[in-house]
């Protein structure tokens with residue numbers, strides 16, 4: 490459910506009007522887990538942005554830097570904050586990605602960059618969408634969890650494919666080993682990914698396109 494209100498930014502103390510979501514748990518549909526329907530567009534409200542100081546968080550009243558506020562002063566962070574033309578819905582997820590990256594929270598950073606890529610593509614900021622996918626890939630590769638989890642591999646492979654990094658997509662599948670896809674749905678998704686990679690297809694696809702999925 491969407492609800493509007495104010496949050497007091499924990500970083501600068503200003504009140505910011507935000508639209509929040511009481512529930513951010515969605516079912517998956519694109520190959521990279523992007524949800525469908527209404528959830529596809531309202532998920533952007535899961536994160537908030539303070540226009541006064543550039544803090545991005547799931548709640549402006551919570552310090553997701555867990556006391557490492559200097560992350561927000563980094564050039565890497567501030568250079569994005571200063572890009573005022575950048576779509577704020579996508580930008581806030583990119584900024585959260587930078588925060589988690591510096592906290593060595595690789596999976597969280599990766600999923601934030603992944604979300605940034607979705608919202609950049611929605612507003613046709615294709616270079617930024619691509620850049621966000623590259624950032625997500627880098628974070629997935631830093632995490633030991635990625636190569637132990639079928640779902641993470643599916644997302645990693647899709648990110649590679651979308652960025653036309655087909656060779657690396659194939660290498661990731663080989664490294665994980667096709668036999669390690671135990672779940673029927675992920676197995677059908679990875680086989681579909683292999684088909685798309687062979688065709689050099691780097692567009693968005695849905696799980697519903699796969700015969701026998703779900």
Ligand SMILES: [Zn+2]
Pocket residue numbers: 498499500501502503539540541542543544
């Ligand atoms: Zn602020």
